[in-house]
Amino acid sequence: MISVTHLTKRYGRFAAVDDVSFEVGRGEVVGFLGPNGAGKTTTMRILSGYLSATAGQVQVAGYDVLTHSLDVRRRIGYLPESVPLYPEMRVDEYLRFRARIKQLPSRRLRSMLGEVKERCGLQQMGREVIGRLSRGYRQRVGLADVLVHDPELLILDEPTLGLDPNQNRQIRNLIKQLASRHTILLCTHILPEAELTCKRLLIINRGRIVASDTPENLKSTFGGGNRIRIEIKGPLADVHTAMTALPHVHRADLREDGAWIHGLIETAREVDLRPNIFELVVRRGWHLRDLSLENRSLEDVYIELTQATGTREEERS
């Protein structure tokens, strides 16, 4: 559905997107992650034909975004991050306007309008003036607009930004429903959201794709070893030496809290050191009240991937 090869976008000497290549297959739901200023929005704007690339090729549904911009735009529903709407218009007016400029045939207008309003929970809101809607409803109007011409590809830039947890869940559920009918590229930096809704994640940092895989695989590939949480009573220095002496340990993070030492032991490889630790504690005559394996979260992977190369301060728009 999307094919990006060697895409580069420069603003002067600053490369916002630097030699990026990726593919998104038909029907896939792909999360596009990265810190602010990593080049997410720029990439999405190029995909939607709002900006041109400095170099590289971008194809959507087999059409080149540069030479067949209108064909591409007809097949895309793009929701910009700020969810821009005309505040003076009413919801129905706005959606009808958007449907018409996206060339939805007149005979389908009425039924389509009803359908997207129902899917986005806007049935009662048709007569409301957009400027007076709450953030959550504005977001829904934005989504309804994106869906109104039934595009094959949805590009959503931070669709849950600024929503409360309830609205967040509603929008997330809606996106999940949409996944059965559309290809979706979901841009976000809310990791649990990406993990819940996307089958595959693309992580971009400083204009480059640093990882592309399923959330599970990302965790096991980049997460590397295990993390074990311990609580031990014993002399801190001794515990520290003993822990770092264990095989494959690359970091032992210990701190004293009263009589107990709380610690986090990280191993370089995926080995379970719990039996070794237990044995050690017994042999030395220390006390043990916690010994548990922690699952590495996607957040750890994300932080590892994006901090290794550093981040850039401000997103350029």
Add this chain to the structure above:
Amino acid sequence: MRVFLTLMRREWMSFFLSPVAYVIFVLFLILMGLSFSMLIGLLSEGSQSGSVMRQLLGESLFFWLAMLMAIPAITMRQFAEEKNIGTIESLMTAPLTDGQVVLAKFCGGLGFFALLWLPTMAYAVLLAQVSPAGAPIDHTAMITSYLGILLIGAFYLSIGLLASSLTRNQAIAAVITFVVLCGFFFWGFVPYYARGATLQEIGRYTSAVVHMMEFSRGVIDTRPIVFYLAGTAWTLFMTMKVLESRKWRA
């Protein structure tokens, strides 16, 4: 075509959904009303010279003031506001060509401008009512006057649209437009005051004041018509290019 009409309708509607349209309307009609009352004054003194339309439009300072005020007010928000609230992004990622967008905005603005002038047609009727000898109005001169207003208006509106596409701040767009139009207005006096023959010649070709005098006399000269149509087309083309420049500008 359907898309174009939809765009134009929204443009048109957006005037009336904001208070701006009503403010423009009131101020505009006050200024034109002053121009009309001056004309009545002159007529009753019997001291008027030349045609009535010329007195009302070409020679009236109020007419030019109304033009210079109304046009920046109409065009200032057209692109600047879309840029400011970000709707330009959703607009330009819809399957529309830049030309469609620019032309729809221009036609919307021109439509509103024409609507402003509609009530002034009542002046002719009023004049006929108050003058015992029938209205001292030449109908041809009236038609050519409105033609001139539309032509000059179209050119000025396209300048305003270009200014609006250059910034996201409505006030800046309005000021740029106002300054440029004032420049054109004062340039209009060049043929009257310039010394060199060449300068006078150039002035006559380009002076809106001279053109308006001619139009309000009932003269249809193709030179100003071509001048304003070409100027409008060129400025709209530039607006398209400015709009397109977002794609590659740093």
